Amino acid sequence: MELFKEIDNQKSKEFEQLLNSQLSRTKIEEGKIIEGKINKITEKYVFLYIENLKSEPVLDINELKSMGLAEKIKVGEKISVLLEKIEDKNGEVVVSASKAQKIKGWDKLVKAYENKEPIMGKITSKCKGGCIVEHIETGSLMFLPGSQISDKPLKDISHLMNEPQKFALIKLDKIRGNACVSRREIISSFKKEDKAKIIEKYKVGDIIKNAEVKGYSSFGCFFHVNGELDVLVHLQEISYSRVNHPDEVFNIGEKHDLKVISVDKEKLQVGCSVKQLSQDPFEHIENYELNKVYKVKVVKIMDFGAFCELEPGLTTLLHSSELSWTKKNLSAKKMFKIGDEIDCVITEIDKDKRRVAISHRLTKQNPYETFNNKYPVGTIVEGEVVNKNEYSLFVKVGDLDIDAFLHCNDLTYLNNGEEELEKYKKGDKFKVKVLEIKTTEQKIRVGLRQTQSDPFDWFKDKNVNQTITVKIISSDNKGLIVRPEGCEMDFSIKKSQIAINAADARPSRFTGGERIDCAIADLDLSKRKVSLSIKLLEEIEKKEALEKYGSEGSGKNLPFSSLSEDLKKKDKKNKV
Numbered sequence: 001m002e003l004f005k006e007i008d009n010q011k012s013k014e015f016e017q018l019l020n021s022q023l024s025r026t027k028i029e030e031g032k033i034i035e036g037k038i039n040k041i042t043e044k045y046v047f048l049y050i051e052n053l054k055s056e057p058v059l060d061i062n063e064l065k066s067m068g069l070a071e072k073i074k075v076g077e078k079i080s081v082l083l084e085k086i087e088d089k090n091g092e093v094v095v096s097a098s099k100a101q102k103i104k105g106w107d108k109l110v111k112a113y114e115n116k117e118p119i120m121g122k123i124t125s126k127c128k129g130g131c132i133v134e135h136i137e138t139g140s141l142m143f144l145p146g147s148q149i150s151d152k153p154l155k156d157i158s159h160l161m162n163e164p165q166k167f168a169l170i171k172l173d174k175i176r177g178n179a180c181v182s183r184r185e186i187i188s189s190f191k192k193e194d195k196a197k198i199i200e201k202y203k204v205g206d207i208i209k210n211a212e213v214k215g216y217s218s219f220g221c222f223f224h225v226n227g228e229l230d231v232l233v234h235l236q237e238i239s240y241s242r243v244n245h246p247d248e249v250f251n252i253g254e255k256h257d258l259k260v261i262s263v264d265k266e267k268l269q270v271g272c273s274v275k276q277l278s279q280d281p282f283e284h285i286e287n288y289e290l291n292k293v294y295k296v297k298v299v300k301i302m303d304f305g306a307f308c309e310l311e312p313g314l315t316t317l318l319h320s321s322e323l324s325w326t327k328k329n330l331s332a333k334k335m336f337k338i339g340d341e342i343d344c345v346i347t348e349i350d351k352d353k354r355r356v357a358i359s360h361r362l363t364k365q366n367p368y369e370t371f372n373n374k375y376p377v378g379t380i381v382e383g384e385v386v387n388k389n390e391y392s393l394f395v396k397v398g399d400l401d402i403d404a405f406l407h408c409n410d411l412t413y414l415n416n417g418e419e420e421l422e423k424y425k426k427g428d429k430f431k432v433k434v435l436e437i438k439t440t441e442q443k444i445r446v447g448l449r450q451t452q453s454d455p456f457d458w459f460k461d462k463n464v465n466q467t468i469t470v471k472i473i474s475s476d477n478k479g480l481i482v483r484p485e486g487c488e489m490d491f492s493i494k495k496s497q498i499a500i501n502a503a504d505a506r507p508s509r510f511t512g513g514e515r516i517d518c519a520i521a522d523l524d525l526s527k528r529k530v531s532l533s534i535k536l537l538e539e540i541e542k543k544e545a546l547e548k549y550g551s552e553g554s555g556k557n558l559p560f561s562s563l564s565e566d567l568k569k570k571d572k573k574n575k576v
Contacts (some may be wrong), residue, residue, distance in 0.1 A: 033100045035078045057095040109179055118166040133181055148182035195268045198228050202270050206260040213254045221246035237273035240281050240313030242299050281313035282354055290346055298340045306332040322359035325367050326401055367402055368439040375434050380451055383432040410447035413455055456528050458487040464523050472514045475507040497533035
């Protein structure tokens with residue numbers, strides 16, 4: 001039995017090789033379009049003969065009916081089919097006539113698309129979003145979007161149905177096998193040719209007479225020229241005066257002369273101007289002088305300022321920074337309205353850039369100069385808190401509408417400035433001293449503590465190494481807090497400065513309230529800096545004792561065992 005199996009397998013392999021070699025010679029491959037001869041036609045099927053295939057391919061008659069071929073085919077004729085499978089699971093050949101037709105049609109569409117050639121088709125039906133177009137040559141169905149039917153809106157397209165006409169292929173989806181066409185592009189291409197001929201008539205500098213206003217947009221006005229061309233006059237080319245919208249100047253149907261300022265043959269556009277037919281008002285700038293006051297008219301108000309006219313057509317910007325001396329973020333909307341005539345000073349004339357700068361605040365005297373004359377540095381005047389931030393107060397000073405700057409460090413001599421700042425609120429009134437005036441920078445600095453006597457003045461007649469008596473306020477691990485007698489300020493004595501002997505340098509030795517002597521270790525009146533030291537006093541006393549009783553190497557006994565013991569005796573006397 002095994003021997004027969006081997007023989008059968010061998011024969012099968014030989015037959016398979018023979019068949020494959022035969023098929024390869026005739027180049028029959030799956031996925032290719034081949035010609036089949038009609039052998040037989042029944043009610044349900046069409047039988048084909050294709051050379052070198054081991055069985056007859058069969059077509060469903062309904063497939064041919066959907067293609068409109070069922071009534072046309074005859075026995076003996078040839079038909080193109082797509083060879084899908086040489087042998088399916090049932091051992092039969094699978095072919096398709098509709099798919100072959102679709103592939104042939106698609107190839108022609110791809111060629112037309114790549115060559116940008118129009119195709120012939122007809123609109124067969126309407127669908128959502130557009131219409132269905134049938135390719136006349138291949139029968140392929142394509143989509144025509146509603147926006148691509150015409151260059152003008154059409155309410156009725158019945159006159160276009162089933163009429164052979166040209167279409168432009170605008171999109172092909174090879175994966176999905178979908179095609180999108182446009183009738184609008186065909187129409188526009190003919191119009192472009194006609195428009196190109198019209199554009200050739202115009203050149204820069206031409207004067208167009210009696211152009212009719214056809215419509216507006218936010219960026220300009222459209223005119224119809226000579227019954228053949230629509231042109232745009234940009235908003236900036238309407239007038240030398242500032243124009244917010246074309247309807248401020250033109251009415252529909254009006255006729256105006258235009259000057260051609262640009263011709264774009266590629267975009268088929270002609271740009272025109274109305275204002276360039278009149279004299280440029282900037283030529284009158286020679287009539288105006290710097291630093292002189294003129295009446296100007298407010299024509300437009302923006303967040304950053306106001307546009308004003310020196311004369312019709314000669315417009316300049318009044319920036320918000322030039323509205324007021326004292327209010328930095330003032331809005332022009334709060335001061336003016338369109339049509340107001342206001343005084344302004346010309347501060348700059350730039351002929352090259354066609355720019356004129358003006359100022360409204362310069363028409364009034366600089367209040368900072370007035371303040372300097374009325375309240376010079378050193379003057380004490382009443383102030384009112386109008387605002388505050390994290391580190392300072394803003395104070396309205398005197399009877400002028402000016403806010404002065406008061407830093408927290410200038411609030412008090414005694415406490416922390418930031419903590420002191422928390423005590424003040426809007427509306428508080430107090431006397432302040434003018435410390436600094438910068439008229440050019442529009443800044444005034446004032447101080448509150450400067451109106452009071454400075455506790456630091458207590459040290460004016462003191463010197464380094466001088467002995468003073470202090471009261472111990474408190475103590476901690478870092479040292480002592482003390483207050484000199486007759487002074488209102490507190491100072492610190494570091495732990496390292498309590499005693500010469502490290503064992504005695506203990507802040508815990510003091511309970512608070514004691515009066516002790518110490519020496520001034522450092523004193524800088526300009527920087528308001530003072531350092532106090534008990535250790536230094538001990539060193540001074542030790543030095544004096546040595547000078548009085550002899551050197552350490554003399555062998556003589558000092559009248560006290562140590563300076564620390566001597567300090568203890570003094571403390572006891574003070575307590576008594």
